[in-house]
Every structure is written in C-alpha cells, then in structure tokens.
Amino acid sequence: MLEKILVTKREEIEQLILPEYVEVPQFSLYKALSNSNRSTGLIAEVKKASPSKGIICENFNPVEVAKGYEKGGADAISVLTDVTYFKGHRDYLSTIKKEIALPVMRKDFIIHKKQVDETRNMGADAMLLIVGTVPIKELKALYDYAYSLGLECLVEVHAKEELVELLSCFAPEIIGVNNRNLKTFETSLTQTEEMATLIPDGSLFVSESGIHTSADIERVKNVGAAGVLVGESLMRAESPEKGIHALFGGESVAASS
Numbered sequence: 612m613l614e615k616i617l618v619t620k621r622e623e624i625e626q627l628i629l630p631e632y633v634e635v636p637q638f639s640l641y642k643a644l645s646n647s648n649r650s651t652g653l654i655a656e657v658k659k660a661s662p663s664k665g666i667i668c669e670n671f672n673p674v675e676v677a678k679g680y681e682k683g684g685a686d687a688i689s690v691l692t693d694v695t696y697f698k699g700h701r702d703y704l705s706t707i708k709k710e711i712a713l714p715v716m717r718k719d720f721i722i723h724k725k726q727v728d729e730t731r732n733m734g735a736d737a738m739l740l741i742v743g744t745v746p747i748k749e750l751k752a753l754y755d756y757a758y759s760l761g762l763e764c765l766v767e768v769h770a771k772e773e774l775v776e777l778l779s780c781f782a783p784e785i786i787g788v789n790n791r792n793l794k795t796f797e798t799s800l801t802q803t804e805e806m807a808t809l810i811p812d813g814s815l816f817v818s819e820s821g822i823h824t825s826a827d828i829e830r831v832k833n834v835g836a837a838g839v840l841v842g843e844s845l846m847r848a849e850s851p852e853k854g855i856h857a858l859f860g861g862e863s864v865a866a867s868s
C-alpha cells in the first residue's frame with residue numbers, strides 16, 4: 612500500500628502547482644505539546660476516510676470538526692491533505708488554519724522539497740515525515756529544509772529498526788511511533804511500549820493511531836508518551852468535544868493562559 616501511495620505522490624509532485632502564500636500566525640507544535648492542556652498532549656486529526664477503514668465520517672465538515680477540537684481543548688490539529696487515499700484536501704488545511712488558533716500539522720506523504728514549499732504556503736505550522744518513504748539522508752534534508760522555513764516536523768517510525776536507523780542519522784525534536792502496521796493495517800499499542808525506551812530524552816514522544824479509550828491513553832502515558840495523535844475514534848464520536856472528553860476520562864482542561 613505504501614508503495615502504491617508513493618507512486619501517486621511522485622505523479623502529483625510532477626504536476627504540483629504551489630498555492631500562493633498568505634501570511635498567517637504561526638504556532639509551535641513542540642511548545643503546544645510540551646505545555647499541554649492535560650497530562651498527555653493531544654493532536655486531534657481531521658480525517659474523513661482511510662484506506663483501511665473507508666469512509667469514517669459521512670457528513671464531513673473539516674472546519675466544524677477543527678473548531679470542535681479547539682473547543683474540546685486539543686493542543687494541536689492534524690489535517691489529512693491526501694486526496695486519493697484519505698479524501699483530504701490542502702484547502703481544508705488552509706481554511707482551518709484561518710479559523711483556529713492552534714498549531715496545525717499537515718498529514719501527507721512528503722517526499723520532495725516542492726511539497727515542503729507547498730506545506731509552508733498552505734499556512735501549516737508543522738508537517739509529517741515518514742521514515743522509510745525516502746532514504747534517511749534525504750529525510751534529514753527535508754527536515755532541515757522544513758525547519759529553515761519555520762515548519763516543525765513530526766518524524767514517524769513504524770518499527771524498531773526504523774527508529775534505530777533514524778537515530779543513527781539524527782534525533783528529531785518530535786518523534787511519532789505509529790501503532791499501525793502499514794502492511795497489515797492492524798494497530799497495536801505494544802508498538803509504542805516496545806519502542807519507548809529507545810526514544811532519546813531530548814525528543815518529544817508521540818504515540819499515533821489506534822487510540823480509542825482512556826485506558827489506551829493511560830497505557831501509552833505510562834511508558835512516557837508526551838502526546839497522542841488520534842483520528843478515527845474522535846471522528847466517530849457524537850461530537851469532537853464529547854470524543855475528547857470520553858478519551859481523557861473527564862480529566863479537566865488546564866486554564867488557558
């Protein structure tokens with residue numbers, strides 16, 4: 612599946628026309644997660660569909676979902692911008708960015724510098740980089756380029772070997788362990804548990820995917836995750852706010868300063 616997605620991305624990159632940059636206020640994902648509203652930081656994801664689950668949300672209104680996440684006390688928002696496999700759109704991100712005052716991360720398959728420029732022009736604060744999509748040195752070049760433009764990166768790994776390879780090259784500020792096996796699509800929180808001890812002290816550790824209950828949050832928090840990235844379970848909730856409330860077991864939101 613990942614290979615198929617990357618073929619599509621390479622085609623898209625050839626035809627890519629950059630959106631015009633519109634000045635927007637920037638917010639730091641790193642800071643938002645470090646000073647989280649709760650004991651675990653929350654990146655709430657705006658996600659209409661996925662290859663494994665099909666359509667997750669029928670009446671999809673990206674801006675309303677993001678506003679609900681903000682009201683519910685999310686620390687940051689992730690927006691899927693891939694059209695073909697996740698039914699996202701880059702315009703969703705640009706529109707959301709104008710409506711809320713939280714860091715917004717672009718969730719896509721970024722393998723080329725041109726896409727980093729595109730991300731910046733969309734108005735994103737941060738973007739995802741996935742270990743294994745490009746050779747590690749190229750990933751580092753994309754990471755450095757993104758930071759030179761004022762964009763932060765969440766660097767995602769799926770397996771211990773990928774994490775070891777990543778750390779042999781550099782230690783990103785924010786590391787995400789994806790609990791989803793990209794080959795089988797199954798999620799397992801043991802991924803987070805098994806990789807936790809390998810995350811360097813200086814990096815923020817985010818557990819991604821397959822988080823559905825407050826017990827799941829406890830589990831990843833117990834092994835040191837500073838944040839979680841949650842999509843499906845929040846998108847399926849009665850409302851984004853109720854979803855967040857259920858997930859955190861009613862843990863109160865810190866007064867915003």
Ligand SMILES: O=P(O)(O)OC[C@@H](O)[C@@H](O)c1c[nH]c2ccccc12
Pocket residue numbers: 656658718719767789819820821822840841842843844
């Ligand atoms: O919907 P979930 O299981 O809560 O997962 C969210 C997020 O982690 C997932 O959408 C994701 C993680 N890494 C990705 C890379 C590409 C696309 C999507 C993803």
